[in-house]
Amino acid sequence: MDMKKELERWLSAGGIEGPVLCYGFADMDLHCKYCRSYLALTKDTLVFLYLGAEKERKTFSGAPMNYLEEAPELRRFPIDTLKNPQVLDMVIGGQFCVEIDGVDTDICSFTGAYMANMRHVCNILSKRIEGKELTEEDLKEPEGRGYCPKCGGPYPDQNRRICPRCMNKGSVFKRMFAYFLPYKWHLAGVMFCLLLTAVFALFWPYLSGTVLYDQVLGGRLQNAYTALVLTVFAMAGTKAMQQLFGIIQGILVAEIMPRAVNKMISNVFHAMSKLSIRFFSDRQTGALMTRVLDDANEVVGFYIDSMPYLFSNSLIFIGTTAIMFLMNWKMALLAIALTPPVFVIFAKMEPRLHHYYGRRHRTMRTLNSQINDNLTGARVVKAFGRENSELDRFGKASSRVRDAEMALVKYDNQYYAVYSIAQNLAVVLVWLLGSILVLGSNEISYGILITFAGYVSSLQGPMEFFSNAFRWWARAINAGQRILEIIDTNPDIMENEHPITLEQVKGDVELNNVTFSYQQGKTVLHEICFKAPAGKMLGIVGRSGAGKSTLVNLISRLYDPQSGSITLDGVNVKDLSFSCLRRNVAMVSQETYIFMGTVAQNIAYAKADATYEEIVQAAIFASAHDFITKMPDGYDTMIGAGGRSLSGGERQRISIARAVLQNPKILILDEATASVDTETEQRITKAIDQLVVGRTTLSIAHRLSTLKNADWLIVIDNGRIVEEGTHAQLIDQRGEYYKLYELQTKALSLRGIEG
Amino acid sequence: MNENEVLVNEEREAEDNLEIRRITKDNAVFFSTPGGFIGMELDGKRYERVQVFRTFPFTAPEVYISVREPDWKAREIGLIENLNDLEKQTRERIEIQLNRRYFTPKIQRILDVKMEYGYAYFDVVTDRGPCKFTIPMSGSVARLSETRLIITDIDQNRFEVADLERLTSQELRKLDLFI
Numbered sequence: 001m002d003m004k005k006e007l008e009r010w011l012s013a014g015g016i017e018g019p020v021l022c023y024g025f026a027d028m029d030l031h032c033k034y035c036r037s038y039l040a041l042t043k044d045t046l047v048f049l050y051l052g053a054e055k056e057r058k059t060f061s062g063a064p065m066n067y068l069e070e071a072p073e074l075r076r077f078p079i080d081t082l083k084n085p086q087v088l089d090m091v092i093g094g095q096f097c098v099e100i101d102g103v104d105t106d107i108c109s110f111t112g113a114y115m116a117n118m119r120h121v122c123n124i125l126s127k128r129i130e131g132k133e134l135t136e137e138d139l140k141e142p143e144g145r146g147y148c149p150k151c152g153g154p155y156p157d158q159n160r161r162i163c164p165r166c167m168n169k170g171s172v173f174k175r176m177f178a179y180f181l182p183y184k185w186h187l188a189g190v191m192f193c194l195l196l197t198a199v200f201a202l203f204w205p206y207l208s209g210t211v212l213y214d215q216v217l218g219g220r221l222q223n224a225y226t227a228l229v230l231t232v233f234a235m236a237g238t239k240a241m242q243q244l245f246g247i248i249q250g251i252l253v254a255e256i257m258p259r260a261v262n263k264m265i266s267n268v269f270h271a272m273s274k275l276s277i278r279f280f281s282d283r284q285t286g287a288l289m290t291r292v293l294d295d296a297n298e299v300v301g302f303y304i305d306s307m308p309y310l311f312s313n314s315l316i317f318i319g320t321t322a323i324m325f326l327m328n329w330k331m332a333l334l335a336i337a338l339t340p341p342v343f344v345i346f347a348k349m350e351p352r353l354h355h356y357y358g359r360r361h362r363t364m365r366t367l368n369s370q371i372n373d374n375l376t377g378a379r380v381v382k383a384f385g386r387e388n389s390e391l392d393r394f395g396k397a398s399s400r401v402r403d404a405e406m407a408l409v410k411y412d413n414q415y416y417a418v419y420s421i422a423q424n425l426a427v428v429l430v431w432l433l434g435s436i437l438v439l440g441s442n443e444i445s446y447g448i449l450i451t452f453a454g455y456v457s458s459l460q461g462p463m464e465f466f467s468n469a470f471r472w473w474a475r476a477i478n479a480g481q482r483i484l485e486i487i488d489t490n491p492d493i494m495e496n497e498h499p500i501t502l503e504q505v506k507g508d509v510e511l512n513n514v515t516f517s518y519q520q521g522k523t524v525l526h527e528i529c530f531k532a533p534a535g536k537m538l539g540i541v542g543r544s545g546a547g548k549s550t551l552v553n554l555i556s557r558l559y560d561p562q563s564g565s566i567t568l569d570g571v572n573v574k575d576l577s578f579s580c581l582r583r584n585v586a587m588v589s590q591e592t593y594i595f596m597g598t599v600a601q602n603i604a605y606a607k608a609d610a611t612y613e614e615i616v617q618a619a620i621f622a623s624a625h626d627f628i629t630k631m632p633d634g635y636d637t638m639i640g641a642g643g644r645s646l647s648g649g650e651r652q653r654i655s656i657a658r659a660v661l662q663n664p665k666i667l668i669l670d671e672a673t674a675s676v677d678t679e680t681e682q683r684i685t686k687a688i689d690q691l692v693v694g695r696t697t698l699s700i701a702h703r704l705s706t707l708k709n710a711d712w713l714i715v716i717d718n719g720r721i722v723e724e725g726t727h728a729q730l731i732d733q734r735g736e737y738y739k740l741y742e743l744q745t746k747a748l749s750l751r752g753i754e755g
Numbered sequence: 756m757n758e759n760e761v762l763v764n765e766e767r768e769a770e771d772n773l774e775i776r777r778i779t780k781d782n783a784v785f786f787s788t789p790g791g792f793i794g795m796e797l798d799g800k801r802y803e804r805v806q807v808f809r810t811f812p813f814t815a816p817e818v819y820i821s822v823r824e825p826d827w828k829a830r831e832i833g834l835i836e837n838l839n840d841l842e843k844q845t846r847e848r849i850e851i852q853l854n855r856r857y858f859t860p861k862i863q864r865i866l867d868v869k870m871e872y873g874y875a876y877f878d879v880v881t882d883r884g885p886c887k888f889t890i891p892m893s894g895s896v897a898r899l900s901e902t903r904l905i906i907t908d909i910d911q912n913r914f915e916v917a918d919l920e921r922l923t924s925q926e927l928r929k930l931d932l933f934i
Contacts, residue, residue, distance in 0.1 A: 028855075028858065028883075030791075032851075032854045032855055032858055032883060033883045033884050034860075034881075034883050034884030034885070034886060035884075053884060054884040054885060054886075055884075055885070090855060090856045090857075090858065091812070091856050091857050091858075092856075092857060092858040092859065092911070092912055092913055093858060093912065095855065097790075097792075100790070103788065103789050103790045103803075104788070104790045104792055104803070104804050104825070105789075105790035105791060106790055106791035106792060109855060109858075111858065111910065111912045112908075112910035112911045112912045113910040113912070355870075355932045358892075358932075359932060718827075
């Protein structure tokens with residue numbers, strides 16, 4: 001049902017006309033009890049609709065409640081009496097608050113799932129109050145917590161709008177299968193080997209039972225010894241063939257597995273490298289990559305291991321059953337009748353066993369991290385004399401491991417007891433009935449009984465397989481889905497189809513009404529306008545969290561603004577080719593990243609074909625040459641993960657050298673001297689002073705002294721430009737900048753350093 | 756206020772921060788605002804609206820309540836050492852705000868827990884009404900003590916199991932894998 005229509009119906013019953021622009025669900029009443037209420041916004045009125053306490057939650061929290069069962073109580077607030085709407089962040093969920101006649105008024109409260117929606121309402125309301133026209137874009141409903149349209153359950157993972165219960169498993173299966181098509185002959189080989197193994201497995205009970213006991217040892221043959229030798233050879237041959245085909249199959253699997261995994265991972269990595277930074281900041285990259293590796297192994301394992309086994313196990317199952325019925329339908333019926341209960345027991349108990357394993361694993365992990373914590377923090381533990389309490393803490397964690405282990409073992413024993421009773425019961429009953437048939441009515445021979453018992457136990461392999469198969473399938477499909485998802489993600493920042501490449505960049509940067517938010521509703525930058533003419537230095541000042549770093553990230557298109565434009569030499573950066581943009585914009589930020597490799601490789605990161613001279617020149621420029629040459633291996637010193645560790649200042653200077661070598665027209669300095677000592681700072685500042693000559697520089701700094709050379713300063717607070725001008729002008733204005741400046745000079749003079 | 760005063764003020768604030776600034780029933784009066792919030796008058800200074808934060812939300816929800824300014828900077832005005840030292844009516848006013856901020860329903864009955872693909876789907880009855888929520892299988896249940904749990908769902912809502920021993924054995928078995 002269209003919720004807006006539904007709300008409009010109730011509103012017009014209450015005498016409020018006009019379309020509902022947007023609405024949000026609020027599930028908490030004044031007494032902090034769950035309730036059902038809505039906040040709806042029409043062109044000129046904000047309306048709160050209250051339906052009473054929650055009697056029964058039919059959907060999971062987060063899923064929209066698209067029904068109003070009874071007439072709601074209405075509270076209306078004409079927009080022209082409202083000011084300054086805001087969603088107050090609570091520890092849990094939020095509160096919608098608006099100023100009515102100068103008094104902050106609590107409108108409604110809601111839990112975490114409805115925050116995004118309410119922020120959307122709040123945004124639109126504030127636009128209406130300011131009297132702005134609303135665009136289509138504005139009215140687009142936010143992507144809040146998604147919920148599956150099929151089953152109504154919430155998507156477990158915000159970033160993955162996939163309902164694991166309802167996803168189209170078939171299409172995932174097909175697409176992942178494409179990875180194995182190049183190896184179809186190998187796969188066919190694997191299949192063939194397994195089928196043969198299965199056939200030989202069917203032979204075995206027949207040979208070892210009926211043939212051996214009835215035919216050979218039954219004494220009815222003339223050449224009993226020859227027959228015996230032949231039979232033994234046949235039996236040995238069967239086993240040997242089984243082994244042989246098993247080995248061939250193993251070789252084939254080993255051939256496909258690494259290649260398919262490799263192909264899959266490189267596809268994922270390729271797709272990842274094209275994704276924009278937002279994708280990575282939304283997820284944990286490291287965890288993502290290990291996940292991908294595990295996922296790829298899972299998928300490949302399923303396709304080349306579980307799937308072929310599915311065929312062979314089905315064949316064994318069907319074959320065994322058929323043969324049993326052919327031999328003796330009564331005993332076959334008994335054996336088959338007992339399979340479903342065994343299967344059910346297995347399928348029921350298995351998952352629980354897995355959970356117990358998981359729990360043990362988790363407690364072990366906690367214990368390990370605690371041990372690790374203690375060993376690394378040994379100095380602190382000793383210094384504070386806390387050895388005993390640490391022992392206690394360890395004791396607790398280790399007793400959790402013990403409990404988990406004991407619970408696991410207990411359940412494991414139960415499980416095996418029940419399982420083997422059920423399993424052996426089938427065998428025992430078959431033996432029982434068989435013995436009666438052998439001794440009592442002579443209906444079957446002893447050999448057939450042996451064969452039968454063999455077949456009954458050979459049913460167990462397939463049964464165990466089938467009871468696990470569904471879980472394997474689900475896991476593989478889920479893993480496959482995750483892989484496809486990365487491969488399918490469209491980068492939200494894409495190069496223009498016909499990009500412009502500027503031959504000669506001057507370096508004029510201009511921002512026009514740039515508005516940006518990471519999450520819808522939480523505006524980080526608000527209509528920012530400024531100009532940085534070519535060759536000039538622009539300083540950006542503001543508290544941490546004011547949006548400074550975000551601002552400079554927009555220039556190199558790590559993110560795109562929601563509205564407004566950023567131009568470089570008059571060309572919108574969205575129309576520029578990536579190569580042109582990235583070649584001309586370099587950033588030295590407080591987060592320096594050193595890649596695994598030599599110092600020289602790290603400096604030459606942006607220009608792989610740099611000559612030795614260029615590298616040394618860049619290092620000298622960045623005041624890095626000195627410390628690099630002092631290291632025993634000089635420019636060939638291995639740094640980064642696993643290599644020599646560098647101090648903050650050293651890393652910083654290497655990243656400056658990197659920027660020097662890139663020789664960009666536009667240089668962005670994001671707190672380049674934030675985390676170093678005064679002496680190093682001076683060195684870096686010296687390096688930067690040389691670097692900025694002839695470039696457009698955008699410099700962010702906490703220490704205003706570093707910005708004293710800036711040609712123009714802008715002060716940002718809460719995502720808006722609050723002041724701008726030259727240093728002298730801003731000091732004269734005696735505003736925010738002046739305040740910061742005075743505070744800093746005072747603080748510095750207190751420490752005996754002149755600002 | 757001229758700029759010198761601003762600076763002097765900021766300096767003074769920096770110094771003040773070194774000491775706990777106590778709010779007691781003797782120096783402060785709390786009042787309900789017409790908008791449904793609370794305000795405070797402290798030593799003659801009137802705050803039209805204040806926010807209250809718990810400093811030990813799990814272990815001691817009633818002590819060291821931080822009273823803060825209403826804007827996003829939320830500068831601390833002072834600390835209430837213990838809510839129980841205040842007048843009953845004042846305490847109730849503050850508690851309403853705190854309960855709102857730290858909305859944590861206590862689970863009274865567990866109707867159903869389903870586990871699928873690494874997530875658990877709960878259907879419970881709480882002291883604030885019935886609720887269904889979803890948690891990831893690992894890392895969402897924190898054990899505050901031997902018998903007390905805090906469960907955090909995928910929307911960062913929190914639920915409390917105040918005393919494990921008060922659950923029935925069937926309910927406990929449903930929770931078994933999380934504790």
